[in-house]
Each structure stands twice: as C-alpha cells, then as structure tokens.
Amino acid sequence: MAVLNEEQEMLRDMAREWATNESPVTEFRKVRASGEPEAFDRTAYATMAEMGWAGIIIPEEHGGSDFGFMSVGLVVEELGKTLTASPLIATTLAASAIILGGSEEQKAKWLPKLASGEAIATLAIDEGPHHAPDAIEASVSGGKLTGAKAFVAEAHGADLFVVAATDGLYLVEKGDGVTLTTRRLTDQRSHADIAFDGAAADKLANGGDDLLDKVLDRARVLTAAEMLGMAQIVFDTTLAYLKQRVQFNQVLSSFQALQHRMADLFADLAQMRSAVEAGLQAIDSGAGVSRAAIVAKAEANRVMHTMSNEGIQLHGGIGMTDEYDIGLYLKRARVLEAAWGTRSYLKNRFATLGGY
Amino acid sequence: MAVLNEEQEMLRDMAREWATNESPVTEFRKVRASGEPEAFDRTAYATMAEMGWAGIIIPEEHGGSDFGFMSVGLVVEELGKTLTASPLIATTLAASAIILGGSEEQKAKWLPKLASGEAIATLAIDEGPHHAPDAIEASVSGGKLTGAKAFVAEAHGADLFVVAATDGLYLVEKGDGVTLTTRRLTDQRSHADIAFDGAAADKLANGGDDLLDKVLDRARVLTAAEMLGMAQIVFDTTLAYLKQRVQFNQVLSSFQALQHRMADLFADLAQMRSAVEAGLQAIDSGAGVSRAAIVAKAEANRVMHTMSNEGIQLHGGIGMTDEYDIGLYLKRARVLEAAWGTRSYLKNRFATLGGY
Amino acid sequence: MATQLEPEARDSVDVFREEVRQFIAENFPAELKGKGLSMAGAEGSAKETPAQKAWREAMGERGWGTPTWPKEYGGGGLNRKQAAILNEELARAGAYNPIGGMGVMMFGPTLLEYGSEAQKQEHIPPICRGEIRWCQGYSEPNAGSDLANLQTMAEDKGDHYLVNGQKTWTSGGQWADKCFAIVRTDRSDKHKGISFLLIDMDSPGVEVRPITMISGTSPFCETFFTDVKVPKENLVGEEGQGWTIGKRLLQHERTNLSGAAPGGRSGASLADIAKKYGRTNKDGTLADPVLRDRIADFEIRWTSFLHTARRAVEESKAQGGVSEISSALKKLGTKLGQERAELTIEIMGLQGLGWEGDNFSPVELQGVRAWLYGKATTIYGGSTEIQNNVIAKRVLGMLDHQ
C-alpha cells in the first residue's frame, strides 16, 4: 500500500466501510437479478456522489475536490473488492477528458453535473471487440458525428458520451441520432453497441493531438485499480478458505504445495499493487504517465488472470458454483482484461514507447 | 518409451550398458580436461563404429545395418545420458544427406567409410550465431565453394563437410581452402568457424529442392534425442537426490511443494519423450516429417530448459559446483537448444507449415 | 504400421461395413445429421425429439450404442475392429452414438466386472437401450478430494438398508432414474467401511436440488437421503468392498476425462478462429505475429500431448498393464484444454465473452460456457493436486516421511 496522506486515508476508510456495509456483493447480485441493462443502483450512485466520489478529480471551482487520481483510485479499489456496479469510473474518465481537453464553457456546463451525480458520462472509443484506438472510423462533419461504437461500458445510464472520431474527441449527448443495442457480457454489467447517426457533437478542442492517448492512460490505470481490489479479495478469500477447509484430516493451508502457490500469488499481488499505485501517482505527478499506465494495466491483467484461475482452482468444487462469489470475479476479470488493451496490446505499445 | 522391436531393444540395451560402464561422465571430464579442440575420444568412437552405431541408418549395401532413425535415436539417447562426446550424430546426419541427395558414386565413396568409422563427417550450414538456413550466402562457382560457416559442431575431427551453399548442399573434404577457427562454448565440445576459400565442392544433386530441409528435420530430431537422454538423467538424478537429502529432519522428497514440482517435470518429460519418439518414427515412416521434427525439437527445447534449471535449483548448492555433474548438462543444454532452431524459430516454422 | 488382412478377414470386414451402412441409411433421421450430442453427458437435459428417440431406439435394439459389450446383456458383441468400422461409418454419415451418459461410461463397465448375474441381467440391458439414466453418488460436502471421508450412512435393517446423508456434485441428478453410490456401512474403518449401493432416485426420501454453476447451467445436484429404504439385492459386491469397486469406476472416469477438456477439441482450429476474428495478411496468414507465435506454441504442446496419449495406450497394451505415463494424462489434457479456452476468448475479444443475446452466435455463447465450465476439469475426477500427489508418491516413490 502506498504511503497515504491523511485525506487519502480518510477517503479510503470511508470507501471501505461503505462498500463493506452498504454495497457488499449481494448488492451486485440484486442488480444482476433485475436484468436491467443499465445494471447499477441509482440510489447507491447518488450516495456515492453525495460523498463526493464523482468529483474527486474535478477542480474545486467546478464542484469537485481535486484530490487527484491516487484518491479516486483508492475508492475504485474498494468498490472493486465488492464488485459494486456503478458508472463512477466511466464518469471520472469522461470528466478527465473534459478537464484535459474542454473549453471553459464545456467544463462549466458538464463538470458540476458530473461531480454532483446529476449527470453520468462515459467514453465511447473502440469500434470492435478489440481495443484499437488507431483504427477509429467515426467521423464528424458539420458538427454531426456518424459512426458505430462497440461494447461501450456504462452506456445505458449515460447522459453524455465522450466519443473518439478521426480528428479528436467529441461530446455527444444522449438523444437524437444515438441508438443503443445492449451487449450482455459475462460480467452482467452495462455494455452497448452505439450507432451515432448524425448526432450533434461538440469537440474537445483544447487537449492537443495526444488527448485520446492521455484519456486512455487514465482509463488503463483506473481499470487496473478496480482489478486490484478484485485481485486482493480473491486472494484474501482464497487464503481464508484454505485456512478453514479440512481434507485428509488437515486444514488445506498446512499443505506445502498450496503454501508455495499462495506465496507466489502474494508476490504477484505485491507487484500488481506497486504497478497500479505507481500508475496513479504518475498521473498525479504528470511524469512518465504513458509508460506507468501501461505497466499498471499490463501487470493488472497478468496478475488478475492468474489470480482468478488459481482462486477457482484452490477453492475446488465450491468455487464453481454460482452461489459462491469467486466466479463473479472471474467473469468480470476477463472483461476488464480486454478493456483498454490486452497484455499483448500493451506490450506492443510499451516497446514502441521504448523505441524498439 | 515407444514399443520397440527385438533388434531395437537389443541395441538400446547394448548402448545403455556401454555408456554406463565404458563411457560414464568421467570420460567426458577427461576429454574436457585434455583441452583438445577435437573434444572426443577416438578410441571410444572406434568402438562405437565397431558396434555398428555409425552405420545404423546406412543401407546394408554400403556397410550399414539400415535399422533407421528410431534405432540410432535410441543409441543417441543413451549417449546423451552420460554426455558422451562423439561425432556420431554429426556423422549420421552427414550420411543422411548423402543417402537422400547423393549420386551412387558419392554414396559408394563415402557411406562405407562413415559406417566403419574410418571417416568422420559433419554438417556446415549456418553462417552466424543463430540458426538461419534461409540466409545462406556461401556459394559455388566452377566447383569451388567460398563462404564462412559458424559454430560448426564436430568440425575438428571431420574429414568431410556437408556444406550448404546458395544452390544446394555440397560435399567438401578437409584440406586446401578449408580453415578452422576454434570456438570454445560452454559445453566444451568441438565447435569451429570455418572459412571455405575456393574449396573443391561436389554437389549432392539428387535430393531435390528441399534436401536441406529434409536434412535439417533429421538434425532436429537427433539433437532432440540427445537432449532426451540428458533430460531423463537430470530428472532421475534430481529425484534420487531428493530421496536421500535430509533437511529439517525430513528427506526432501517428503516435502509436498517439491513433490508437485517433480510431478510437473514428470509430465513434461513424458511429453518430451513422446514428441522425440514421434519424430524418429516419422522419419522412418516418411509421413509428416517436417512437423513432427519441429514438435520434437521444440518440445525438447522447452522441457530441457525447464529441467536443467529445476535440476540445479532442486539440488541446491551442491548442483552449483563443477565437481557435481548436473551443471555439465545445463551447459550442454543451452548449446543444443540453440542448435537447428530455438523454440522461437521452430514456432515460426510450425505456423508457416500450418498455413497461418 | 499398416497391417495386411487375410482375404477372408477382409471380406467379413467389408460385409460388416455394408451392414452398418445399410442400417444407418434405413434408420438415421436426416434431420439429425451433423447435430451430434455435444456435452450431452454433463450438461444435457432430458428432452428428446421424436427423431432422436427413434434413432436411440434403433441403435439400442442392435446394442450398437455399447458396441463391445456382451450380446447376452444387450450389448453389440462387436470386436474392436468392427466397433472401429461402426464409428467410421457413423462419422461418415454425420451420425452419432445416441447412447451415452454415466451408465455407459462408468457404471456399466464396473457392474459387468463386479455385479452379480442377476444385477447384470437387470441393469445392463436398459443402459444399452439408453432407457435408464444413472447418476453418481460419490462426493459429499465435507469430502472433496478426500472422497473416502464420506458420512452418508446405510444402516442394515435385515432385508434392506436405511440410507441417510447428503451427496453433492451428483451429475444429472435431477434427470436420473437411478444412482450408484458409495455409502458407509461401518464407522470403524475409513476405507473398509464403505459399500457400493444402487438407489432408485424415485424412492421416498430422496430429494434433489440442482446447483447453478458459474457457467449458468445446472448439470449437478445436491442430493439428500432421508430414511431411504434400499433393498439388499442392490448391494454390489460385498459389504465393505465399496472403496475397491468405487475406485475402479473412477479409473473409467479418468480415461474418459483426460482428452475431454471442453474446448480442447472443438471443430475450428485456433488459427482458423484467429483468422476469423483478427486481421490477416494478403497471403492469408495472421497479421499479428505474436498471436501467431502463441498459437503455434499451444499447438506444438497439444500435438505432443496427443502423442503422449497415444503412447500411453500403446505402452499399456504392450505391457499388459497401465502405463505409468497414464497418470500424467489427465493433468496435462485438462490444463491444455483450459489454456485453449482462455486463448480462444482472448482471440475473440469482447465478442468472445458474451453471456446472452442475439448479437452473439451460438458457437460464441457455447464457447463462453465451455470456458467457464472447463474450470471444473482440473477439479473433478481427481483434482490436479491429487494427480500430483499420486504421481509423486505412487509413480516416483516420493513417500511421506514416516
């Protein structure tokens, strides 16, 4: 765990307490059972926004607290632990795009609403089942955006989309010319294909040529932070299970082969946490963000993959049942592994940044 | 172990007995201590030839037994177990090139000498430190071969070289226009760079365009067979060590973490053996040779790599000493892993053959 | 090596092949062509179309669903060569063997070995006709890998046993007619106190509760036994012989499981999937060289696994016993199957992670289920950890320190 300042510790403790008491995995199960494509609890999200979480990276002048990414990362990690379904990450990322690339007018219009929870926003970047920000075809002509976006997360609840077009990022409000088709993935969250058909689009013109890259860096790190919470819980749950389950008259935790596997996972988890925290810190400090973001997400992908598989295996049969939570983490894990770049994608980018 | 016929069982038993009694690792240590670049015991090789091993794949009409590659593979495996240094593989491969691509005259001139041990031969294919048969630059003009070959195995003892040139394979005898420079590698065997400077060259003209590929298939499989013997011994030695070494008042073999690692190695070794034997059988049957050869060498590389590292680790400090044999297997392993294609090279070729 | 058949043998082979072809032509309904029964054993339900029923009955009458079982109990009585021809011809016609499940794969062979004449006469023919579904009553909630630690009690009441207890992971328990179970008849000895019992699933006191799996399906149940009466003639072998019989049955299970990792042998090759879901070069090869390398990496190891499985069979035949490498097949095959499933969903991207909806193809949705359900393959039928213990101790002789 990174060394935190007092504000961050309070935030973390608050998030942990709320997630544990008010938003345990049973809450996600209710969302899932409802079958609603929006797939989150509006009342819960309103509470989060009241606690200031939707505005953590938003400047104070626009109604946020400006605590930075390390802080929102702490909250996201805690929410990841209990699989809390919410548009918090999506809205934060959209807000970061507006902060980095928006005009004063755009900021004044949207940031206060996002901070207060009055509006929900999300990114609409990729156009196929693989992350491919270099292959964007959606285009804008005369202020109207046309194109197809695929598997947009938190699309159903969003009032605002930050959309990647061939010449930059645009703000598009839900409504005319925006049609959603639900895509139900293993994680049972909100995903949709979106057809933009001459939708009114307002360019984020102040972010420079690498605005999309900067936003994607943030997307990678925050997603990794959610995965960190998930991996931590899978590890903790598995350890606790091994300590209580008896086989052949011994608790499983006394079997050395399992001990050594847990030691490996412990070391992996340590690396994952270091990488994610370094990514969050890099965004806040502004130094070496792209590389740090790649390392964060690539390590999150690697460790979450191993952890989810080992978690299932070490639980034995019970982990295979829907009644037990661990399978829910596995099914969310693969979706997040694919989001904003698989390990293969990220390695390629890392090498490119390294000039080899 | 593949199911053998009676001849093969006898051959295997004879090779095992000879290697164990007449050519244990101490014999290789003597060769190493001599510092001779030739790096094998001529008396021992004469004995091998007397036992018929140099002629196993050579037709009876040319003084061999025509038992096939499965048979010579059995012998090579046994010699690999004791790290016996000899030009048996090199000579067998050169003989296979002559059998596949030579004229009756060439066969009649060389095969009897190779079978009897009177002459030693080897392949000279690659021109740099990486296996790259597509990048051959040595060329022949007016019956004279010019070019530089690198890291040619068993070069010092060879009377005859089977040399790859841009337009095919050639026979070149040692002597004028053939200059050796010793390359001393970790395995302390015979390797040399060879400068061919207008050396008299006699083309193997009957093998078709894929003669080189066919010879390389055989090189891969026989090298894998040597590695199989090595891996088997590293495994056996490690298992025996774990059964006798006591730490914390327990024999190491009773520690479950080590048991599971040995179970993994056991399974790996089973795969390696299956792959190597399938490669040998494919050569003898003539069906699917190229793919089988790739699988054999690629699996040999993978398993030998893991086995040599795990063998050292599981032995602890004693395995790090030169006095103990296991390090010799490690140092030979990496040389053979590089020979005729690393795993990366072989995977690329496998995909190409598979049309993807 | 090719084997030359004597002329008359070749004739009889040809005659048999002709007989099979004719049978298929006359009995196999065209609408079932190419459908097969994928995953029927573990995940199928009990529904049957009229065409499926007709095909099952036709095959069952001949005994060809259990081709090598003795004719006297309703099997096909075929030799290996004939059984192979039957399989070839079924495949050629796009047909399939409609008789399967645990009765065929595990229970039947075990009962043929250990059952009384009366038991064989009663239970084998309905299995051969595919009329009776069997389920397995082995696992209990507190006896996962430590199977012998079972607590379900069968009390001797003179002419019957009174069974009380709970089983779990009862495959297809909700559809099964009968259950072969291992139960405790003696508390004084862990292994010798176990007996092998056949229980009617419609007996009073049997209650079944399906378990939903992470894949969303319910192929297994929890099964509760409360004062269930089981006639004494349903004891297989002797009292206390249940562990021996039960382990023998598991050997049949393992043989069936090692190559059967879901995703491990589906139709399309990984390279074909990658070509479909990713970019290709002009010459049709994969545009992503790293993915290409990973696919080749997998395929090479998969090939050597197949070589190993074949070698295990050859060695076992030659030695007249079980080859020691057989012990490694289950862990190798199931791990590779899982790896293949993971690679497949990665190749497909988010399109490979669909849960439901028309915008995913049936193959895609089935792939996701197979990926998730496949996680069980390294757990059931002797987990990989148990396999490792067995290899280390029995094959490698790494005995526990006393």
Added chain:
Amino acid sequence: MATQLEPEARDSVDVFREEVRQFIAENFPAELKGKGLSMAGAEGSAKETPAQKAWREAMGERGWGTPTWPKEYGGGGLNRKQAAILNEELARAGAYNPIGGMGVMMFGPTLLEYGSEAQKQEHIPPICRGEIRWCQGYSEPNAGSDLANLQTMAEDKGDHYLVNGQKTWTSGGQWADKCFAIVRTDRSDKHKGISFLLIDMDSPGVEVRPITMISGTSPFCETFFTDVKVPKENLVGEEGQGWTIGKRLLQHERTNLSGAAPGGRSGASLADIAKKYGRTNKDGTLADPVLRDRIADFEIRWTSFLHTARRAVEESKAQGGVSEISSALKKLGTKLGQERAELTIEIMGLQGLGWEGDNFSPVELQGVRAWLYGKATTIYGGSTEIQNNVIAKRVLGMLDHQ
C-alpha cells in the same frame, strides 16, 4: 513529491557537493574511470593495482567507503542526504566505492549493533579502510537450508574455545583474513546452543579448499577447522546468542541480494542487446516481433519489481518496521535476474555461450559466467523455497497443522 529545502540547508548541501567534487578530482586516478568493481563481492580476487590501492586508501581515510557509519569507528559519519550526494558525484565522475565485501555489507552493521566497545574499536576501522577481508562461516555440508542444524563445535577451554568442524560456501575464504562464524557451544538445544565467533583465518588448524563452480570460478571454499584456538574475547554477544545475531546478519544479506541478481541490472538494456545481435527494421526497431514482445514482457515485470522494491522501502520507513512485502523481494528479484540472463544468452545465440577465446568479447564471456553463477541467487541467502515457507507461514499465517 519534490521537497523544498530551506536556504541554509541548500547552501550546506552545495558546500558538501563541492567538497566531494574536489576530493574526487584530487584523488580518483583517471585510469580507473568507468571500470567499477563488478561482482567484486562474490567473485573478485585479492589483486590490486597501485592506482586501485591509492583510491582505496584515499576513500578509506575519509571513511567514505562506509559513508553512514559512525565517525568514531572510522566511518564517514554522513547523513543520508550527504551519502546520496556522494554516490551521485562518484557516478558522475565514473568513479566507484572501492570499499566493499562482506565486512561492509553484513558483518560491520551487525557488529555495530551487537559487538562490545572493544570489538568495535578493533574490527570496524580496518573494515572502513578496506584493509581486512571478512568471510562468512555459516553453511555446513549437511545443513543447507536448515542452517541451525550446524555441527561445528566450539569447546570451552577456559580462556579460549577449541573449534572443530567443517564449513562450506565460505565466500572468498581463500583471500579472507578473518571469518565470522556461527558455531555450536551446546549440543542440548538446536538454536540456543549456537554462538557467534570471530576466527582468524591464519590460525593454526584452519584449512581452506576452493570450490570450483559451474561458472568456472572459485568464489567459495570449504573450510576445515581442526583444534583451532579462538580467544574468548572473540565471542560476539553472549554464548547461545549466536542464532539471534546470525539471523540479524542474514537480514543485511537479503537486503543486499534482492536487487543484485547478476545480469539483472547490467549496463545495456535487453532491447539494445537485441538490436546489436539481431536484425532491425529501417526505423531502428527490432525486426523480430516475437522477441520484441518477450523483451517488453520482461521489462514491464522488471519495472513493477522496481516499483515494489521502492514501495517496500517507503512502507518500512512509514511504519517504522519491515514491510511485509519485503519478504517477496528476494524471490522476485532473483528470479527476474535469472530470466534476464537466460533471455540475454538466447538473444546472442551461440555467440552468447562462449566459454573462452578471443572470438568472444569480455562482456560476452562475463555474461556467460553471470548467467551460470546467477543460478545460485535463488539458492543462497535463503533459497526461494525457504522464502516461500517464510511468506506462507509468517506473513500469510498458513501455520502447520498441529
């Protein structure tokens, strides 16, 4: 986060930096520039050129070879900030710290903590001047990872101990002047029977036999003690306290080893090596995309390891104790170092497997030695298996079943 220094603090920092620069300019021989002392600790011999001697003496006189040790015992007496500046300036000038070895890395810090005043006065100053080489007498032939199972006996003879036994893996034993050893003073208790003793290597009865390693070098010895007399004043701490002191010393060792896997931090990056030994595209990137992927794969994990090492330090500082992730550093760092060495030799092809000869560069030959010698990093200083036990039991609380 950047820290703003107060003006006077900045002044004193600048003054100190100036002092260091001047010292280096006056004392560091130009011919040593960029040479460093790679692997000096483990594999170096005792030979010293006049220039090296002069540089060692200059640094030793200032105490700057042990910059943060107390001035009263010959250390530099610098604070952390100053020590950092010293390091920066040495690096900038292509200079190095010539004072090293086990005395500095392990024994000195331990003696400063546990030694008597007289022992510190006697032993610390020569370490600071680099005059005395220490070796470690810990391991024994039958006590590999089970260190406490040691048999070397020190018998109480009134004013001295009589030492008999055998040590192994004595680093640099053939060049060492003195040995810090753990020995048995009491056979009745495994741990409490151990004491910590300082032994002159030229005492009668000490015999040293170098061990040749697979890398061809002999950095370790077997050391035999036959009726060796050791004065009582050479006991550190009390009798029976040796296990406590010895373990503390191992903590210093582990701190030094975790990042020190040979090959783990050599000059050229893997990408640079790959560019040198392989083909590149026109834009200078690597032509082999699969190798490029493997290098990125390694570098990403290496980066997160470096983050982890830094985090362990920060956490330890903040908590005022040892961070629990410290326990994972050694196994992570040494494994990555080995992986890097393997990748390096693979990248170089057979040119990376040279044993001797002019047709290999010194860097290539040293790389091979480092690859081989690096296999020891996961064995010594607490093997990876021991680290795993420690993590499982002490950090994760996976206690043995009683």
